[in-house]
Amino acid sequence: MMQAPSVHQDTLFMTRTTLKPSTMHRILASPLGRPLASGVFNDLKLAMLPREFRMARARAAAFQHDEPEAFLAALGADQEAKRKLVEPAARALTELALRRKALRPVEETWERAMWEDLPIDASDLVALEEERRSLSERAIKPGMLFRFLWNEPSIAPTGFSVPAxxxxxxxxxxxxxxxxxxxxxxxxxxxxxxxxxxxxxxxxxxxxxxxxxxxxxxxxxxxxxxxxxxxxxxxxxxxxxxxxxxxxxxxxxxxxxxxxxxxxxxxxxxxxxxxxxxxxxxxxxxxxxxxxxxxxxxxxxxxxxxxxxxxxxxxxxxxxxxxxxxxxxxxxxxxxxxxxxxxxxxxxxxxxxxxxxxxxxxxxxxxxxxxxxxxxxxxxxxxxxxxxxxxxxxxxxxxxxxxxxxxxxxxxxxxxxxxxxxxxxxxxxxxxxxxxxxxxxxxxxxxxxxxxxxxxxxxxxxxxxxxxxxxxxxxxxxxx
CATH class of the missing domain: 3.40.50.1820 (Alpha/Beta hydrolase fold, catalytic domain)
Known part of the structure; x- marks a missing residue:
């Protein structure tokens, strides 16, 4: 029987035989989520979008450039920004590489489990899906990993190339x-x-x-x-x-x-x-x-x-x-x-x-x-x-x-x-x-x-x- 990776999984989780709705969704849909429907929160969310898009752009560039100088250049950072950001960029790129390395074997196992005719228990498949999503999120939504770029004015949230x-x-x-x-x-x-x-x-x-x-x-x-x-x-x-x-x-x-x-x-x-x-x-x-x-x-x-x-x-x-x-x-x-x-x-x-x-x-x-x-x-x-x-x-x-x-x-x-x-x-x-x-x-x-x-x-x-x-x-x- 094919076994799913057990990284970060406890025994109770491993024995679940169905996926569950997201905990975050249960919170948002409950009375606890009511403040998130307020105008103040939504104004804040909109104001944060440029930062979020800048972080997403940094992650995408990091997938292509593992050297800090090339990474910052791909983002369009100016000379002053490159000088002050090269060290935090190096740390972030190293950490992101480790996260992608942890994801790779899980993603490969999941791919085989989903698309090949392999025997696998439902509980193993559920655990594999949950583990894939968790590790994938750490790689493609790295949170505060690139926070040093939040307010960097020389890096735009989007790399525009608008046609004439x-x-x-x-x-x-x-x-x-x-x-x-x-x-x-x-x-x-x-x-x-x-x-x-x-x-x-x-x-x-x-x-x-x-x-x-x-x-x-x-x-x-x-x-x-x-x-x-x-x-x-x-x-x-x-x-x-x-x-x-x-x-x-x-x-x-x-x-x-x-x-x-x-x-x-x-x-x-x-x-x-x-x-x-x-x-x-x-x-x-x-x-x-x-x-x-x-x-x-x-x-x-x-x-x-x-x-x-x-x-x-x-x-x-x-x-x-x-x-x-x-x-x-x-x-x-x-x-x-x-x-x-x-x-x-x-x-x-x-x-x-x-x-x-x-x-x-x-x-x-x-x-x-x-x-x-x-x-x-x-x-x-x-x-x-x-x-x-x-x-x-x-x-x-x-x-x-x-x-x-x-x-x-x-x-x-x-x-x-x-x-x-x-x-x-x-x-x-x-x-x-x-x-x-x-x-x-x-x-x-x-x-x-x-x-x-x-x-x-x-x-x-x-x-x-x-x-x-x-x-x-x-x-x-x-x-x-």
């Missing part, structure tokens, strides 16, 4: 003339591979893998985690849900979407699929943190990601139908919500098997060009300044609107579109999102409106089951 407007518009000319071409479903069949399953809190959990059909991702491998309901249910609906920017997915211990959406829906009898977005998670580009290319090459990279993730969602919709789901929904929050808008607008031209039946848009927005130029989060992360410095004016950004925004007529019945918006959201502005829903004629009763900003809306999704309940009701209804 004239060249970008020239290269986009054909798509601007026919946006449906950019958002067309994959033309060729795609093989989807399924892993072995881990016993989850509700039902089995496993991975899907397939090559992305998008020219923007160079055919990289898409990974999606699937959460099945308890066995015995017939005609199981499926729901495909996209996370927000910068997520690490199941490479860390607490992935909020897993607990607040996937396992909640699985408990209600709905198979839920959480895909990794392009350039995120396992799909990080060398030297980039999770999601950095989406920001770094904006605004072109924005519609490139939208297009790629839409095509990948089409493959997952078809897979769900082939595996027993008569009804399939799609949705997402923040970045995932913006992608969902494009699916809603363009899926009418897709093959029937790839078209979803319902959609959920969380923290979406109309006129994404204005989100880039004026959104609070864009300003915080330096995106607004970067596109301005590259020569993008409001008028030039607006020329890309046919690629950044979905059509005014949805390809999904408005009665089957559910949205959750925050009236004080200035990152994906409420007014722009509300106007889009008006154009789509989404009924008022399908709009969950909260007096929240962007981060507080996310906290609401984590703490409360309202949205999962509405999605479940929609997918389980005969009306869909």
């Amino acid at each position: 407007p004239v060249l970008a518009l020239q290269r986009s000319a054909d798509w601007l003339a026919n946006p449906a071409e950019l958002y067309a479903a994959p033309a060729d069949p795609i093989d989807v591979t399924r892993s072995n399953a881990i016993p989850g809190p509700v039902g089995e959990e496993y991975l899907l893998r397939f090559h992305s059909p998008s020219p923007f991702t160079n055919g990289d491998v898409v990974t999606a985690r699937v959460y099945e309901p308890a066995p015995g249910n017939a005609d199981i609906p499926s729901f495909i849900f996209g996370s927000g920017l910068g997520m690490s997915y199941d490479l860390i211990r607490y992935w909020p979407e897993e607990d607040y959406m996937a396992r909640r829906l699985a408990a209600r009898g709905i198979r839920t699929i959480l895909p990794e977005s392009p350039w995120h998670g396992r799909r990080e580009l060398p030297g980039c943190y999770s999601g950095e290319p989406y920001l770094a090459r904006a605004p072109v990279s924005i519609f490139e990601l939208f297009s790629a993730q839409c095509q990948e969602a089409a493959i997952l919709v078809a897979w769900a139908r082939e595996n027993g789901s008569r009804k399939v929904g799609v949705g997402g929050v923040s970045l995932g919500g913006l992608v969902t808008q494009q699916i809603v607008g363009h899926c009418g031209g897709w093959p029937e098997a790839m078209r979803p039946d319902m959609a959920f848009v969380g923290a979406g927005s109309g006129h994404v060009d204005q989100v880039v130029a004026l959104g609070h989060l864009s300003k915080l992360l330096g995106l607004t300044d970067a596109v301005r410095q590259a020569g993008w004016t409001d008028q030039l950004l607006a020329e890309l609107r046919p690629l950044l925004d979905p059509p005014d007529t949805p390809s999904i019945d408005p009665e089957a579109i559910v949205a959750c918006l925050g009236t004080r959201d200035s990152s994906t502005p409420f007014r722009l999102a509300s106007d889009l829903l008006d154009r789509w004629r989404v009924p008022d009763e399908n709009r969950i409106i909260r007096d929240e900003d962007h981060m507080a809306l996310y906290t609401f999704l984590i703490r409360k089951p309202d949205v999962a309940d509405r999605i479940a009701a929609c997918l389980l209804s005969d009306a869909v």
Whole structure:
């Protein structure tokens, strides 16, 4: 019998035969988590984002450069910063290398256990999954390891390489003339591979893998985690849900979407699929943190990601139908919500098997060009300044609107579109999102409106089951 590594595991943990919901999620969803829904906390969280992104960028550079001088140079540190930071950088790089070394054998064992036909007890597989996530988190979310860079002004949170407007518009000319071409479903069949399953809190959990059909991702491998309901249910609906920017997915211990959406829906009898977005998670580009290319090459990279993730969602919709789901929904929050808008607008031209039946848009927005130029989060992360410095004016950004925004007529019945918006959201502005829903004629009763900003809306999704309940009701209804 194959044995899982037992690093840091006690006897009680080793004998568990199912995964458990994250302790952090239980805390956030409990009365103890109520202060985290306050405006003060959410203002603090937003203010910390540039530091968090700078730390993520440092970790990504450290994966490519094990010498402190090369590491600091890759981050763009000036001469004064290099001189004062070389010693703490050397210590951090040494520690990170040790963490990656500890992860490697566990990750290799997990890979074999998940994708090869090997006998392994459920308790060993659960322990292996928990150990992999714990060690992976220490490597890709190293916490305070790079704290010496927190306030270093010469190192930007994102390594921007914004394309020049004239060249970008020239290269986009054909798509601007026919946006449906950019958002067309994959033309060729795609093989989807399924892993072995881990016993989850509700039902089995496993991975899907397939090559992305998008020219923007160079055919990289898409990974999606699937959460099945308890066995015995017939005609199981499926729901495909996209996370927000910068997520690490199941490479860390607490992935909020897993607990607040996937396992909640699985408990209600709905198979839920959480895909990794392009350039995120396992799909990080060398030297980039999770999601950095989406920001770094904006605004072109924005519609490139939208297009790629839409095509990948089409493959997952078809897979769900082939595996027993008569009804399939799609949705997402923040970045995932913006992608969902494009699916809603363009899926009418897709093959029937790839078209979803319902959609959920969380923290979406109309006129994404204005989100880039004026959104609070864009300003915080330096995106607004970067596109301005590259020569993008409001008028030039607006020329890309046919690629950044979905059509005014949805390809999904408005009665089957559910949205959750925050009236004080200035990152994906409420007014722009509300106007889009008006154009789509989404009924008022399908709009969950909260007096929240962007981060507080996310906290609401984590703490409360309202949205999962509405999605479940929609997918389980005969009306869909």
